[in-house]
Amino acid sequence: MQIDRRTMLGILAGSAMAGAFPAMAQSKEVFIATYPGSVDEGFKAVVGPQIRQKFGATSAFSPMLNTDLIGRIQASRNNPPFDVAIWDNGPIITAKQDGLLEKFLESGSPNYADMPANLRDPDGFGPAMALTSIGIAYNPKKIKTPPTSWNDLWNPEYKGRVGIVGPASTLGTTFLIEVAKLRGGSETNVEPGFAALKELVANVGAIPPNPGALTTALSQGQVDIAPNFFNNVAALKARGADIAFAVPSSGLPLQTVTAAAIKNSRNPELAQKVVDLLIDPVVQAQLEAAPWIMMPANPKVALTGFNRDVGATVGDVLKRGIFLDWTKFIASRPSWVERFNREIRV
Amino acid sequence: MRAGGAVSGYLSAAPLALLFTVAYLVPVVILVIISLSASTSGFNFTLVHYVAALTNGFNLGILFDTLVLGLQVSFATMLAAYPIGLLFMRCGPRGRAIIVFLILLPMLTNTVVRTFAWMIILGREGVINISLMSIGWIEEPLRMLYTRTGLIVALVQIFLPLMALPINASLARINDNLVKAAEGLGASRFYVFRTVILPLSLPGAIAGFLLTFAGSSTAFVSQTLVGGGRQIFMPLLIYQQAIGVQKWNAAAALSIVFAISILVIVFAMNRYSRKYLRGMDA
Known part of the structure; x- marks a missing residue:
């Protein structure tokens, strides 16, 4: 098949418009790094729609290992590829030491009050949003x-x-x-x-x-x-x-999965709001349900299904839990x- | 036309050369820089990671063992590929097409999928153990998964196409009259193979050997999934350092040492084979 110049121009113009219009309609986009597997699927299904509904912003989720994530942020510190990320206990120490994270604005977070002391990052970088x-x-x-x-x-x-x-x-x-x-x-x-x-x-x-x-x-x-x-x-x-x-x-x-905003995010305010959204009881309850079966960190959320194998409530899980330093x-x-x-x- | 041939040849290779520079050479240079830096925040020149990589007896043992694994797999693959090649030699165009198709068929499946298939075949409750137990040949399941033998068998199957195709190609080029002449003069089949077929097909075998060696000694997915965490080869060691404990600089130095070791072996074999072939011409 031969594509003549006019057809080609048409294709180019069409794809340019398709790309340009949503960007014009919604100026804000938040990039979130997740974990591979059900966590990423859960974020796409639950968190994405909530971000659109609450903040009128679009969101993009990328599943990756924390180490990979650190490498990508370090490669472009001034213009990081993500605004928000979730972190395991080990890698977050590296991320903090390397100055990749933005402190969490606790005063701006309506849900932060729900979080028990041991689920708040000791250096003020954000709340735990899930427990493993x-x-x-x-x-x-x-x-x-x-x-x-x-x-x-x-x-x-x-x-x-x-x-x-x-x-x-x-x-x-x-x-x-x-x-x-x-x-x-x-x-x-x-x-x-x-x-x-x-x-x-x-x-x-x-x-x-x-x-x-x-x-x-x-x-x-x-x-x-x-x-x-x-x-x-x-x-x-x-x-x-x-x-x-x-x-x-x-x-x-127990390990905490800490949500934190990335330093030099293009949308710092939105990033802070997304971190707060991640510990919102409504979002947490949706992620707690099958098929995602995330162990929520917000004690307001009731445990159901398989999660009850670990404890009757989040408080119960925390009581039986041991955090390693x-x-x-x-x-x-x-x-x-x-x-x-x-x-x-x- | 002739005069411009070289220039236009270089020009037409330029896009690929550019792609290689950007997508391969640059990352390798970055890797070298990381391996020479004390930490990942900023560049502070140091050789400690190389000293550590080259003086740690345990790591050197792993490096040596990884290269040995590559050689074992390459020899075993060669043994598996020659019979196919001899059959290929005797077939007509139709038979040859079928053999090539059968060799290529497994390559249509992703290596990760093939590796998982081997886990199912070799596992404690895998195809082999269940079959042998049901016909009463064994009472206890055999340990095959997470063993070196199991790993070598899986790698041979995975890399067979890389060995069989070049061997077939060089066997197909052998003038049939040479074989007939040797046979006519009373040489046994094995003697014909040893003195005529094997030397003439060696260029293909060496090409296949190098591809298989480089591929199998670096086959991270197959080595870890079929070999397990108890047999540690260089790719897993590098992975542990980089992803497990975030020691990127040490991991980068190990990668460079590993890459150079493989290159040295590949170059040495290449040189040897060229010398050998030149000797044959003379």
Whole structure:
């Protein structure tokens, strides 16, 4: 097929107009970095329409890993590609140190008053908008007695059935610290944790490279019991897999997902409003429902469905929860990763 | 026409050269700069990351093991590709078209998907274990997923097209009369293969070997998903440093060291093969 010049001009003009008009009609656009998977889908379905309705602005969501996000903001600090982002406990420390975040204007946030003290960023960069919890995932068809403690992974009956991941992931770091604590260690002394992991090797059937692959290993029967994120378990359970989640008796390790505005945003006011919107009880309740199953951070939101496996209310979850202080061990983590690589092998 | 040939040749290669400069060379230069900087905020020249990468015995062990994996996979792939090539040699145009189609068929599926398929085949409750258990050959499931053998088998299947196509091409160019002459003079089949077919097809085999070596030693997805977290190769080590613990400068230095190691092997093989081929001509 030959395209003559007139047709080509027509196509060009048409696409230019299609591109130009919405931009003229709605001058404001907010760019939000999310996490890959159901979080991104939930944000697109719930948060996007709310931003249009409440602020008359359009929104664009990009799912990516926090590390990737830090790289992209650093590459263009004066004109960052995002206005708002959500952050895990580890990477947000790097983002703060590198000066990538804008402080949260608490006075301008009607919903901030709802947030308990431990869900507010200690340096004033924003509220937690969601919680992720870590516990024991297991296959109830194969593991007949529901586990109650991390110590259950050492049960000789589970020889070859246990899965773990290394401390390069939040999951592996948390598991290592929790096990260390059970054996007299702490966030800064993981020596007993490594000793315990060496004993665990006899039971370990797989060390997948990351939590996602560990979840796959659980769903494919490669292993039957493993530390895992509640969200991963809930997602599999929702699809009908044989998987259950147990809260360890030593407490439920919690991570916060903090919403923060990015420094040098083109729409700083809108960015602040979006952060507030993310902790709005209405938005939070919609994200809490299936199929997103996010654990909300705002205690006003009631828990339903699978989230009730973790606690009856957000307050209840927080009461059972343990927050690790990432600032205490973020510097030692690289050496833990190397030590795990070196020592925990067959 | 002749005189302008070279110039217009360069000119027509310019767009691709520009794309390579922007999309490949520039990022590599940035990577080198990052690897030479103390931290990611601002540039402070240092060699500590290289010193760390090159003096850490454990990391060097991983580097060596990764290169060994690449060589193992390349040799195994070559062993798998030659029988296909010999069949290809004997086929007519129709048969050859079918063989090429069958070789290319798996390439229509994304590598990630093929890797997941291998996880399902090799897993504890995977196709092989379930089949062997149901016919009573084994009682306990075999450990195949997250083992080196399992990984090599998967990588051989994934990289087979890169090996088989160049080998086929060079086998197809062999003058059939040479084979017939050798056979007519009483050479055994194996002797013909060893003294006629193998040397003449070596250029294709070496091309395939280099492609497979470079591809399999850097195959992050397959190495991590089929190999697991207990067998650590360079790509996973770099990933852990960059994504896991945000030590980008260290990760960049490891990447450069890894890339140079692969390049050294590739260049060495290339040189050797050229020398060898020149020797054959003489």
